[in-house]
Amino acid sequence: MDELSKRFLEKYLSSISTAERNKYQRFDAYHFCSDEVSANNCVRLVINGEKRATASLLWAYEAEKEPLPEIGQLSVITNWKKIPQCIIETTSVKIYPWNEVGPEFAFEEGEGDKSLNYWQTEHWKAFSQECKQLGREPNEKMPLVLENFKVIYK
Secondary structure: OOHHHHHHHHHHHOOOOHHHHHOOOOEEEEOOOOOHHHHHHHHHHHHOOOOOEEEEEHHHHHHHOOOOOOOOOEEEEEOOOOOEEEEEEEEEEEEEEHHHOOHHHHHHHOOOOOOHHHHHHHHHHHHHHHHHHHOOOOOOOOEEEEEEEEEEEO
C-alpha cells in the first residue's frame, strides 16, 4: 500500500473506537479495472452506492500468489492515479464458475445497464485478456472470485 493510501486508511481508523479498529486485520489498496476510464467510472459507482460487488479471476490470484479477499477486509479504493476515494469493507466472498454468475450479482456489480447480458459481454472481454496474459484459455467454467462490499468511509 502506498503512503497516500496508508494515510487515508489511518485517518479512517483514527476516527473509530479502539474496539472497532481491532476487529480489522487485513488491509489493501487498489483501483478497479485495467484502464483509466473504467477505473475512474467504477470508483464513482462505488461512491454513489451503485457498485457493491466485484468479480476477479481466481487464476490471477493463484498466478500472483495473492491471498483471496476475506470478509471484514478493508480496501482503500483509488482512482486510476492512485488517489484514495473511499474505503470498502468486504462482506462476502464466493467462488463460482463463470457460467453460474447470476443476474443478482451482475446488478450488484452496478456497471452498464446492470444486466447479466452486459456483465457477461464486458467481463468476458476483460477476463479473456487477463487469461491471455496468464497463458490460460478462457472458458465458461473458469473460476471467479465474487466479492460483495460496502462503503464505510468517503
